[in-house]
Amino acid sequence: xxxxxxxxxxxxxxxxxxxxxxxxxxxxxxxxxxxxxxxxxxxxxxxxxxxxxxxxxxxxxxxxxxxxxxxxxxxxxxxxxxxxxxxxxxxxxxxxxxxxxxxxxxxxxxxxxxxxxxxxxxxxxxxxxxxxxxxxxxxxxxxxxxxxxxxxxxxxxxxxxxxxxxxxxxxxxxxxxxxxxxxxxxxxxxxxxxxxxxxxxxxxxxxx
Amino acid sequence: xxxxxxxxxxxxxxxxxxxxxxxxxxxxxxxxxxxxxxxxxxxxxxxxxxxxxxxxxxxxxxxxxxxxxxxxxxxxxxxxxxxxxxxxxxxxxxxxxxxxxxxxxxxxxxxxxxxxxxxxxxxxxxxxxxxxxxxxxxxxxxxxxxxxxxxxxxxxxxxxxxxxxxxxxxxxxxxxxxxxxxxxxxxxxxxxxxxxxxxxxxxxxxxxxxxxxxxxxxxxxxxxxxxxxxxxxxxxxxxxxxxxxxxxxxxxxxxxxxxxxxxxxxxxxxxxxxxxxxxxxxxxxxxxxxxxxxxxxxxxxxxxxxxxxxxxxxxxxxxxxxxxxxxxxxxxxxxxxxxxxxxxxxxxxxxxxxxxxxxxxxxxxxxxxxxxxxxxxxxxxxxxxxxxxxxxxxxxxxxxxxxxxxxxxxxxxxxxxxxxxxxxxx
Numbered sequence: 001x002x003x004x005x006x007x008x009x010x011x012x013x014x015x016x017x018x019x020x021x022x023x024x025x026x027x028x029x030x031x032x033x034x035x036x037x038x039x040x041x042x043x044x045x046x047x048x049x050x051x052x053x054x055x056x057x058x059x060x061x062x063x064x065x066x067x068x069x070x071x072x073x074x075x076x077x078x079x080x081x082x083x084x085x086x087x088x089x090x091x092x093x094x095x096x097x098x099x100x101x102x103x104x105x106x107x108x109x110x111x112x113x114x115x116x117x118x119x120x121x122x123x124x125x126x127x128x129x130x131x132x133x134x135x136x137x138x139x140x141x142x143x144x145x146x147x148x149x150x151x152x153x154x155x156x157x158x159x160x161x162x163x164x165x166x167x168x169x170x171x172x173x174x175x176x177x178x179x180x181x182x183x184x185x186x187x188x189x190x191x192x193x194x195x196x197x198x199x200x201x202x203x204x205x206x207x208x
Numbered sequence: 209x210x211x212x213x214x215x216x217x218x219x220x221x222x223x224x225x226x227x228x229x230x231x232x233x234x235x236x237x238x239x240x241x242x243x244x245x246x247x248x249x250x251x252x253x254x255x256x257x258x259x260x261x262x263x264x265x266x267x268x269x270x271x272x273x274x275x276x277x278x279x280x281x282x283x284x285x286x287x288x289x290x291x292x293x294x295x296x297x298x299x300x301x302x303x304x305x306x307x308x309x310x311x312x313x314x315x316x317x318x319x320x321x322x323x324x325x326x327x328x329x330x331x332x333x334x335x336x337x338x339x340x341x342x343x344x345x346x347x348x349x350x351x352x353x354x355x356x357x358x359x360x361x362x363x364x365x366x367x368x369x370x371x372x373x374x375x376x377x378x379x380x381x382x383x384x385x386x387x388x389x390x391x392x393x394x395x396x397x398x399x400x401x402x403x404x405x406x407x408x409x410x411x412x413x414x415x416x417x418x419x420x421x422x423x424x425x426x427x428x429x430x431x432x433x434x435x436x437x438x439x440x441x442x443x444x445x446x447x448x449x450x451x452x453x454x455x456x457x458x459x460x461x462x463x464x465x466x467x468x469x470x471x472x473x474x475x476x477x478x479x480x481x482x483x484x485x486x487x488x489x490x491x492x493x494x495x496x497x498x499x500x501x502x503x504x505x506x507x508x509x510x511x512x513x514x515x516x517x518x519x520x521x522x523x524x525x526x527x528x529x530x531x532x533x534x535x536x537x538x539x540x541x542x543x544x545x546x547x548x549x550x551x552x553x554x555x556x557x558x559x560x561x562x563x564x565x566x567x568x569x570x571x572x573x574x575x576x577x578x579x580x581x582x583x584x585x586x587x588x589x590x591x592x593x594x595x596x597x598x599x600x601x602x603x604x605x606x607x608x609x610x611x612x613x614x615x616x617x618x619x620x621x622x623x624x625x626x627x628x629x630x631x632x633x634x
Contacts, residue, residue, distance in 0.1 A: 017363050019284070019327065020403060022385035026368055030334070051385075064387040064543075065368035067334045079335075083296050084487065084533040085447055085519050090627040121371065121537055123335055124293045124302040126446035126519065127453050130628065136337040143629045164306065165338040175337045178344075179366045187345035190338060192225045197303040199453030200443075201221055203469050204212035 001036055003046055011050055014180065021051050025061050027180045029068050034176035038069040067179075074109045074116035076154040077172050079133040080147070083122040090130040090143065095119050097144045102151060114155045127196035128163075135175035137162035140194060165190050210461040212469070213432055213440040215420050216413065217456045220307040226342050228349045231310035237355055239419035243318040251322040255418065257426035259438030263300075264290055264374075264411025265485065265514045267437075267503045270418075276398035277323045277406045285325035286407040287316060288383065288397075289415055291332040291343075292367055292374040295486035296534060297517030300442040301412035303454060305332070305339050308416075309346035313355070313362060315415035318422055320360045323408050327361050331379050334368045371541035375589045376409040378543065389545045390589035413442060434460035437502030437513075447482070447520035448474050448626075460505065463518060464497040477522035481605065485514020487534045488594025490601035491527075511601070526621035527606045528613055531598045532560040538595035549592030552583040556599065563610060566618040573603055573610055 003011075011031060015024040025047065032043030039062050041055075048055040062068045080095040081087070098117055102110055109116040125131045128140035132147050139150060140163040153160045159169040166189040170178075178184055214220075224230035231237070243251055256271030277285055289312065293301040305312065316328040332340060344364050350356040365383055372378045373388040380402050382388035401407020417439065421429050429439045437459035443466055446452045450471030457466070463482065473479050479494045484501060490511040492499070499509045506513045521530060539553040559576055562568040580596035587593075603610065612620050624630055 020384070023365070023383060025385040026382070027366060029368065030366060061385065061387055065334075065370050067367075067369035082533070083537055084530045085297060085521075087533055088521065088525055088530060088623075088626045089447070090629055092623065093627055093629075120335070121541070122294060122296040122298070124299045124333070126297050126299045126517065127444060129446055129452070133335065136335045138336075138338065162338070166341075170337075178337050178340055179334050179368075181340075181344060181364060181366065183344055183348060184341070187338075187341040188227070192223055193220045193303060193307045196451070196453035197307065198217075198221050199451055199470070200212050200455035200457070201214045201217050204214050204456075208212055208469055 001042070003035065003042075007035060010182070011046070015050060017181070022053070025051065025058060026065075029062055030176050031180035033069065034173050034180055034182075037173055038072045072109065072113070073172055075114050075171050076134050076159055076169065077116045077118065078151060079118045079120035079123070079136075081121070081123050081129070081131045081133070082119040085122070085126050086130045094130055094132065094142055094144055094147045098147055098151060101148050110155065112155065115151050128194060134159070134162070134169055135172050136179070137165040137169060137175070139163055162190070164194050210457055210465050212455060212457050214456045215440050216304060216308075216311065216416055216442060217454060225307050226309060226346070228310060228346070228353060231308065235423065236310055237314055239422040240314045240317040240355070243321055243422050248322045248324060251318065251422070254426050255322070255421060258421045258429040259433070259436075260414065260417055260421060260429065261437065261503065262411055263413035263417070263441060263515070265295065265512075267513060270410060270414050273398065273410070274319065274323050274408055276396070277408060278399070279324065281406065284327065284403070284405050285323050286402040286405055287319050287323060287325045287328040288380065288402055288407055288409045289316065289328065289330040289412055290374060290376065290379060290409055291330050291412045292379060293412070294333055294371040294374050295488060295515050295517065296537060297444070297446060297483055297486045297519040298515040299444045299446065299517065300454060300515065302336055302339055304412060304416060304442070305343055309343045310350070311416045311419060312343070312412055313346055313350050315418040316362050317355070317360050318418050319408065319410070319415055325408075326359060327363070329363050329365050329383060329402070331365045331367060331373070331383055334366045340364070340366055370543075371537075372543045372589070372591060375591065378589065379409065380407065387543070389543045392588055432458040434500060434502045434505070436504055441516055443501065443516045443518055445470050445518045445520065448477060448522040448525070449520050450474055459502040460500040462498050462500060466518065467497075467520075473520065473522050477524065480521050480523045480525055481527060481602070482521060483517060483519045484511050486517040487519075487537070488590070488597050489514040490597045491605065493605050522626070524621070524625040526564075526619055526623075527602050527609055528560070528564045529619065529621065529623070531602045532557070532564050534598045535560050535595060538591065542591060546587035546592065548583045548586040549595070552579055552592060553595050555579055556595065560599075563613055564619055566613045566616055568614060570611065570614065573607070577603060
């Protein structure tokens, strides 16, 4: 795919956020993923040109960070937390069953291109363990069954909404645009907090 | 019995707590208004007097950090907020930003005024799409309302999945557009931080605590907490408990008190081990239920308060499996810059895998401790140090369990028993 004039002007606005242009590498890489679904060579070249860097310098940054994908992921990229706490509470079982259910391994995509799978590290939602992320949206308190139902809904083209997130699950490309700092207008959707987040406050109001 | 004291979390139960309107309903942005009429040095003094200490793990006094910024140097100064919350077990800044991003923006305005900065950056981890939306929208709304853009600019910078970027100098390299690898110190960020300019790097919770201090005064903040650990803070309880969640309490509360509020360890089970402040802080056991969870109390008991991430594991959990998984995490997240950490964490994983599989020997325990000794304190940043914490502390408290793996020839635990859905047909 080629980057349109409009894409290039968006990239220019991203660069203008920073006092020094090189700081824009990371949002620009997220932006490339929002267009291509992964970090393409063409995307690397465009970023290098815009920032007056060598392509190798941009590649060096891109390959350091696990969220920048060298190959296409699914329309819905599913991450199962298998760091210690989630793993022990069920994350390992969920990850194993999803691999089996989808017939793919870690960092692989289903043949229909709908779902990719990755085991992820702690995603800062331990009070909602076991946690599954999809396009980096929260799916809290998962079980083997609920996780299977989630990926089935994705493959059927009607993904279940996140537990703490917008009313619908956006695609990987759409989520990448948000990570590039673009506003998709969905910030007001979804809960302000889940029950565990509010537990201490609730007990305090009961005089605890 | 310590009473909970919601300050940061006081209005999280209102549906629109994350909006400008919701924030203003409870006096939002009045602290910034007040601060802007104050002398910057007076704000630094106020924060020093409050006793506020860094909530990101190290516990460095916030006001003192601000005071290190050279004044009258005719250089740009920067405030960088560390929202890269990734320490295993840590889950406080993420819900805070989802429920109330404006309190962070208000804190940024006050901190920028104090350190004479015009520019603040919020470095948030990339794996939290909806939180990014909320913070970005809050910034846009603050600009539209004229709250930002009149002397202070705030830029949200989204990371891309690297635990090391929670380390402040790696974060700065990442923000400058490089691979996130820690820098040698000195110079410290206060002298040469972002773009080699004087920079304050603070955790989300630290900066978010500032507006309430400005509104209510240092004495009010001092009235909560213990002698050297002042104020309230978010304790994040997770794991094998009846009701996990966030508990905002004065510093010095104990795990026993928080567990009581949470309904205790799950029925029919007992506490085996826990982390007081994330996986990089040495493990505690049921002998530490009454340790005051403040900076001094936890340190005196041989661990660190860290991020106050209380991860609870009951007796169904294999400590070797838990430690192996954390060690795999550190190996994966080591940035590769310093040899002791890069090579050391790799070897730790090899040895621990054998031990968990019952294939090691008792000499491997000595080897693990020897490796830890050679990693500890020998790298630019604390990632390697953190990697040794679960290993040395688990061998200290659970040596017999390591040995049981060897005599048994395999892990003696059933992993299904530790899951939440045991018995649920999973």
